[in-house]
Amino acid sequence: MEVKTITACCDGLLAAPLSEAAADDLAAAFKVMADPVRLRLLSIIAAQGETCACNLTTPLGKSQPTISHHLSVLTDAGLLHREKRGKWAWYSVAPDRFAVLRDALAGAPELVRQ
Amino acid sequence: MEVKTITACCDGLLAAPLSEAAADDLAAAFKVMADPVRLRLLSIIAAQGETCACNLTTPLGKSQPTISHHLSVLTDAGLLHREKRGKWAWYSVAPDRFAVLRDALAGAPELVRQ
DNA sequence: AGTTCATATCGACGGCTGTCAATATCGACA
DNA sequence: TGTCGATATTGACAGCCGTCGATATGAACT
Numbered sequence: 001m002e003v004k005t006i007t008a009c010c011d012g013l014l015a016a017p018l019s020e021a022a023a024d025d026l027a028a029a030f031k032v033m034a035d036p037v038r039l040r041l042l043s044i045i046a047a048q049g050e051t052c053a054c055n056l057t058t059p060l061g062k063s064q065p066t067i068s069h070h071l072s073v074l075t076d077a078g079l080l081h082r083e084k085r086g087k088w089a090w091y092s093v094a095p096d097r098f099a100v101l102r103d104a105l106a107g108a109p110e111l112v113r114q
Numbered sequence: 115m116e117v118k119t120i121t122a123c124c125d126g127l128l129a130a131p132l133s134e135a136a137a138d139d140l141a142a143a144f145k146v147m148a149d150p151v152r153l154r155l156l157s158i159i160a161a162q163g164e165t166c167a168c169n170l171t172t173p174l175g176k177s178q179p180t181i182s183h184h185l186s187v188l189t190d191a192g193l194l195h196r197e198k199r200g201k202w203a204w205y206s207v208a209p210d211r212f213a214v215l216r217d218a219l220a221g222a223p224e225l226v227r228q
Numbered sequence: 229a230g231t232t233c234a235t236a237t238c239g240a241c242g243g244c245t246g247t248c249a250a251t252a253t254c255g256a257c258a
Numbered sequence: 259t260g261t262c263g264a265t266a267t268t269g270a271c272a273g274c275c276g277t278c279g280a281t282a283t284g285a286a287c288t
Contacts, residue, residue: 039127039141105216
């Protein structure tokens with residue numbers, strides 16, 4: 001699952017109508033976050049700092065291929081950084097990408113007429 | 115698609131490990147945002163203010179049942195407010211819910227060791 | 229009541245994706 | 259080189275979801 005660069009930068013969802021391409025890119029970014037196993041992996045890695053994959057299979061009760069798959073999705077999306085050392089794979093959070101999603105949600109409240 | 119109250123409030127994804135229940139709720143919230151048609155609907159309604167559903171079918175090139183379905187998903191998730199007046203349905207953005215997702219992405223950067 | 233129009237709901241289809249068993253890859257170590 | 263152990267990849271299956279045609283609901287108007 002490849003996530004391309006977000007073309008609609010900085011403005012937020014609520015500021016102006018999204019183009020089809022920008023909506024596709026942003027939806028793909030949200031889709032990566034739309035899985036409970038991936039959210040728990042992110043939160044565990046963020047809390048522990050750099051984490052060995054060997055410590056991530058057991059606590060979530062999923063099989064080793066499933067965890068490996070989710071770690072790959074998060075890495076491909078730019079949310080995790082992977083570094084292999086010997087037999088082990090070490091994962092850490094790449095915080096920059098979160099800003100893209102957060103900015104998309106930071107609509108200007110004064111634009112919303114209710 | 116029912117979205118329950120987010121139990122893990124205020125702390126953000128990157129602050130502490132998520133419980134299974136909190137991860138399920140948060141993933142459901144993100145899933146609502148993980149569709150390009152829904153994102154475009156949100157951005158159009160936010161830009162125009164209160165919008166008649168009759169003005170939302172044409173610009174996105176989707177069938178009337180499909181648009182109605184997405185509007186219901188967004189309304190059930192608490193992101194839109196629906197008001198029927200006569201034959202017409204008027205939708206407006208309910209901005210409060212966006213804060214839940216934004217806060218979840220507002221992890222403390224100093225916790226992330228890279 | 230009957231017609232028309234806007235919206236919602238239903239039923240079905242197709243594609244996507246989370247999951248796991250089996251297997252492959254690759255480094256460490258003897 | 260050969261074995262072991264950690265991780266990645268493959269293939270297959272099941273359930274979910276976006277989509278649309280058909281239909282239902284309900285309001286306005288004659």
